[in-house]
Amino acid sequence: MGERLKELRKYLGLSREDFAKKLGLKSRGKIENIELGRTVPDDDFLKLICTTYKVSYDWLVSGDGNMFMDDDGDAQAIVDSVMTGDNEFAKKILVKFAKLSEEHWKQLEEILTELESN
Structure with a gap:
């Protein structure tokens, strides 16, 4: 290593x-x-x-694979970092997101789309 x-x-x-x-x-x-x-x-x-x-x-x-992460690996590293870190609020948010229904994801997407357009 x-x-x-x-x-x-x-x-x-x-x-x-x-x-x-x-x-x-x-x-x-x-x-x-x-x-x-x-x-x-x-x-x-x-x-x-x-x-x-x-x-x-x-x-x-x-030594397996490529030196640098692809986008999916990057996302996993971010989740791992948050979940092993000290920020309890960030951990709760990730857990809540993981439990969202498809309907709630669509609502969130609409909110973000609206925010981007303002």
Whole structure:
């Protein structure tokens, strides 16, 4: 995984420090330790990398598939990020949306269409 992280960082043209900063880290040490195989990141940190850089989780963890997510993978990463985050209101909203009936989805679509036209 360390080699794939390094490959990603190089592909993006980022130093370890810049890569780490965008993830909210204060120094490059954690990135360096992962790249050199000194540590294995936990799942939450891997998801943060995937969400931040729109990287495929499967590719990062196992090398399977493409480096970057397609649109469906991006949506899944966003849902995963919200559901594992601290924002309880956002979690409730996603759960409510998941339970909407087809009729309610149509109503929502009408509301959004109306808002876009104003």
